[in-house]
Amino acid sequence: MAKAAEHGLRTTPGTFQMAGIVSGTNKPSFYTEKTFGNGNQMKSVNFTVKYDTDKALYPVVQGFTRSDVYFSKKNKETNKTETKKVPWAQRMTFAEQNPGWSIIGCNIGLVKGEDGKNIKKHITEYDAAQYIKENLKDDMSVFVRGNLDFRSYTDKNGEVKRLRALNATQVSLCSDIDFNSETFSPNHEWTQEIVYTGIEKETDDNGKPTDRFIVSGYVVSFNSIEPVSFIMVDKTKASLVKKNLKPYSAITLNGVIEVTNNIDEGDAVDEWGQPIPQNKRVNGRTITEMIVTYPDPKTIDINSFSEESVTAGIKKLKAKEKVAQNFGEEKEEVSTAESDAVNGWDDNASLNDEDP
Secondary structure, rough: OOEOOOOOOOOEEEHHHHEEEEOOOOHHHEEEEEOOOOOOEEEEEEEEEEOOOEEEEEEEEEEEEEEEEEEEEEEEOOEEEEEEEHHHHHHHOOHOOOOEEEEEEEEEEOOEOOOOEEEEEEEEEHHHHHHHHHHHOOEEEEEEEEEEEEHHHHHOOOOEEEEEEEEEEEEHHHHHHOOOOOOOOOOOEEEEEEEEEEEEEEEEOOOEEEEEEEEEEEEEOOEEEEEEEEOOHHHHHHHHHHHOOOOOOEEEEEEEEEEEEEOOOOOOOOOOOOEOHOOEEEOOOOEEEEEEEEEEEEEEEOOOOOOOHHHHHHHHHHHHHHHHOOOOOOOOOOOOHHHHHHHHOOOOOOHHHHHO
């Protein structure tokens, strides 16, 4: 893998996939545009995908204008992938004029052709946001795939805020989803490589140990090194991790994104004494957690990271950030749409608040 210039470490990628029913496309925050002081533009969409009854996640597609884009194709002779840098202005025409090349960006399929199959659009994140705005509708059944994004920022009060987002790179129509079908199985999976630092028992608000475990580590992106934690409920797997994994080894974790709601059935009942379905509501905290189901031992890497290299990388990033602050460089802020998505991911949002 290529090294990340910001800190000299290789990146630890993470992905997600889900299938569900769309809502939220009629909300004002569904689509956002912004122009920054340097002239760059941003387009973003943030929508709700219910992956099970009363359970939802909030993917984002966000893109910026830039000077160049990249295309790729597989060389049939060498079986290797080649890349080519192309000016931004040619992003819509290059593939048509050069068969075999595909833009590195988003794959969108929200319109069906005469043959009943999705018409696939390979476009930048910036153009995908506009296309999704025009074609994604509530109640569509979709498959969404993308990258996990962990980041942090310091707010005006000096407090560090840690964000997690689901950055979609594929949004496609899929077969109609029926949560009540006997064959229905929820799809809300993730995979993330981490730099492992430890595992310990979870404790409740009173300091009492629970029957769950917390796996801690770092996620390395191109320009950040973020502390992360995940939940493990399988005691046997937790023991194997503790026994066999040394701190600062890299490992790929697999799991599910699990939403837990506080459901209020309401007080009204019908003539049989049953709660009336329309009174069912989500009240209070909605907790969204990343549950580890399988730590893959075949992916362990003991050579790429060490406590010293990670600490040095963090120091480099802090020094760069300080220089940027001293010179007053404008930073492209987290968009309103992305902030909404993070709220939906975190523990404070109600599903009822997110629905149109």
